[in-house]
Amino acid sequence: MNQQQIRNFSIIAHIDHGKSTLADRLLEATGALSDREKSDQYLDKMELEQERGITIKAQAVRLNYTAKDGQTYILNLIDTPGHVDFSYEVSRSLSACEGAMLVVDAAQGVEAQTLANVYMALDQDLEIFPVLNKIDLPSAEPERVKQEVEEIIGIDTSDAIEASAKDGLGIEDILETVVARVPPPEGDRSAPLKALTFDSWYDSYQGVIMLVRVIDGVMKKGDKVKLMATGGVYEIQKVGAFSPHPLTLPELAAGEVGFVIAxxxxxxxxxxxDTITHLHA
Structure with missing residues (x-):
């Protein structure tokens, strides 16, 4: 996998500003979802979330996108919780990324929680680009909201994307902007393994599934690994990515995002x- 073709990005948005719907449109536009699967909020897998309509689990989805330059890129969309209760999860998710898409409701404008997450992204030196969503609403005021984003957050909005997740407007512009503005990941695949765990959950069939961003090195099935915080030693049974269905891969290398089952x-x-490293005999 050529690192130059990878883009790791997240979506920052206040709750109800249309983040999950926008994420679904990106999945559809890159052919990741079949028509039958186009259920609202596909990324919000947990049942609890469906009830509350809140994104809790940071799902990491691998999208293949052939850009206008003719090259195919791997876009890893790392969905972050928009709710104030989940700020630690947001910070971990952001640390797996190089860029972030700031989604602001074109009618409601900037909200306090948006600010907290944007400052986290700025702290981590992410490339941030603004998207005004719900541009189709009669109450949308894109110029006023652009001015708000510039004055309150300090991000240039001269090339802000105007989008409507509901109507599918601006989706291709978003994908092209991710390719153009989000830097490819750094990292050395020949260096010792170092991977960041930014999410984990229990699956009754597979045991614990960890979402990781490989910083350096390579991890694959059969590797003995150590989790630094707990000191636990495990053997990797499977690595892969969600695209959005689980896809087993031969390896995850520096710059890549995916799941590990061990x-x-x-x-x-x-x-x-937590940090995952190889166990050295």
Whole structure:
């Protein structure tokens, strides 16, 4: 996998500003969802979320996108929670990215929670580009909201994308902007393994599933790994990516984002924010 073709980005938005619908449109536009699967809020997998309409789990989805330059890119969309209660998860998710799309409701404008997450992204030196969503609403005021974003957040909005997730407007512009503005990941695949766990959950069939961003090195099935925070040692049973269905891969290398299954029985042993390294005999 050529690192120059990888883009790792997240979506920052206040709750109800249309983030999940926008994420679904990106999945559809890149052919990741079939017509039958175009259920609202596909990324919000957990049942609890469906009830509350809130994104809780940071799902990482791998999208293949052939850009206007004729090259095919791997876009890793790391969905972050928009709710104030989940700020630690947001910070871990952002640390797996190089860029972030700031989604602001074209009618409602900038909200306090948006600010907290944007400052986190700025702290992590992410490339941030603004998207005004819900541009189709009669109450949309794109010029006023652009001015708000510039004055309150300090981000240039001269090339802000005007979009409507509901109507599918601006989706291709978003994908092209991700390719053009989000830098490719750095990292050395020949260096010792270092991977960041930014999410983990328990699956009754597979045990604990960890979402990771590989910083350096390569991880693959059969590798013995150590989780630094807990000191636990495990053997990797499977690595892969969600695209959005689980796809088993031969390896995950520097710059890539995906899942790791390693026979971990309890989710507390796979702490969010933990570092995974190879066990050296």
């Amino acid at each position: 026979g971990i029985k309890v989710v507390e042993d796979a702490k969010v924010g």
